[in-house]
Amino acid sequence: MKFIDEAKIEVIAGDGGNGVASFCREKFRPFGGPDGGDGGKGGSIWAVADRNINTLVDYRFSKLHKARDGENGRGADCYGKGADDIFLRMPVGTLVVDHNTGEHIADLTEHDQVVLLAKGGEGGWGNIHFKSSTNRAPRQKSDGKEGERRELRLELKVLADIGLLGQPNAGKSTFITAVSNARPKIADYPFTTLHPNLGVVRVSHEKSFVIADIPGLIEGAADGAGLGVQFLRHLQRTGLLLHIVDLAPFEDTVDPVKEAKAIVKELQKYDTALFEKPRWLVLNKLDMVPEEDRKKRVKDFIKRFGWKGPVFEISALTRDGCAELITEIYGYLEQKKALEHRAEETHMTEEARGIASIDPDDPRFKVID
Incomplete structure (x- = not known):
């Protein structure tokens, strides 16, 4: 269909x-x-x-x-x-x-x-x-x-806990196939993914979360280039974005740092709220990098990209590092859920007591240190 x-x-x-x-x-x-x-x-x-x-x-x-x-x-x-x-x-x-x-x-x-x-x-x-x-x-x-x-x-707007970002052929579809029940089309040419794919990731029999893969983004996507921008709305309901980067592109002329920065730029142009969502960096295709060069290449990428957040090194094809990443994601989602539940309980308690939230900028109140 x-x-x-x-x-x-x-x-x-x-x-x-x-x-x-x-x-x-x-x-x-x-x-x-x-x-x-x-x-x-x-x-x-x-x-x-x-x-x-x-x-x-x-x-x-x-x-x-x-x-x-x-x-x-x-x-x-x-x-x-x-x-x-x-x-x-x-x-x-x-x-x-x-x-x-x-x-x-x-x-x-x-x-x-x-x-x-x-x-x-x-x-x-x-x-x-x-x-x-x-x-x-x-x-x-x-x-x-x-x-x-x-x-x-x-x-x-599809309902998913996790959203995948990345250039075409970054390995997003391979990743969602490796960790979930989704079976998207995978091939060695750009824009293999033509519409969003949802996969259920099972951590155990009773523990799971939903992950969404959208068509890859390219530079100029916010202005209509490529396919991905029309599907970015499907990431607006997610709680965490995974920015997947191909660290071993086939062509020597392709710069992973430049491509990664282009993704961030398009995200910011499309929707500020989406840009400000929690985002993790996932460096993929490390199986294609000689083992003695991996540490240096990862360090060099992070430095040039100027990344300060969480970083994960994986190979979606061989599934190296995927299990650890899934465990971290589930832990993050559970912690986020607990914080939201606690905030909701606090709000309900305040309402029951008749306590209203006070705006510190309201001239009727004075904040005393």
Whole structure:
């Protein structure tokens, strides 16, 4: 199935049915009073997150989704039938945005999460509701309300704990194959990866995390060159980025430091928040470097690159160093999760005690050392 991560659709909820003005006319009740029923409600349109779907391809070709109108009311206290709702199943990780206002309507992050996209109109009232002590034979009725109508933009951002960055042929696909259950296409030419790949990395039977590989980035990607920039949004939900560098390129004219700096530059141009995410440096293809030269080449790269963060030396092909890297990643994610849980508990405790967070720049407060 073709991978599609963007789509534009229009949703039109159903109108409510009209109420009716009717009076009871039976053989022995010639003036039986009002008995006009209400109109039925119009059908609403909902989005449902489904983990078994991984692309928006269905919405690329099916753009209009319209629910039925509610039925009109009838006499003899007969209410109009309400229209059925429509449920649009979308991949987990889909962001639903109003195309005209830019409002974020839904962020589908959990399986079976249900969000209202367009509400159906309420049914109109029959004249039975307008009866009073002073108006025994009301002829008033009300029409059904219009259903909501919206143009929506769907953006799929895959949910992964770890994101892979790197130039084409840096070895990202080989790495994700070595450590997870993903089986992407691997070949010795650029842009083998044409869409994001997700892999589940199992540390043990009960411990795992998800890793995302996107097409490689090249210089000028933020301005439209190559393939990777259109998929960078899939890294925005990750908790950690792995910058994979080919330390042994086939061509002598290729400078790994220059290529690595180009990746960082494109990342910064695309999204500052993504650039500021925690990032680890993974030096790959060390099996291609003579053992006596490895230490010097790694040291020289780190110095010229100006890197101060964590560094890992691996060979995705032979899997050397991969197990240690996976252990470190899992430990980092667990620590991050614990810190977030602790911060959430602290916030809940403060709320329970009625303690509000204080802004140190607020002129109403004075910070005493």
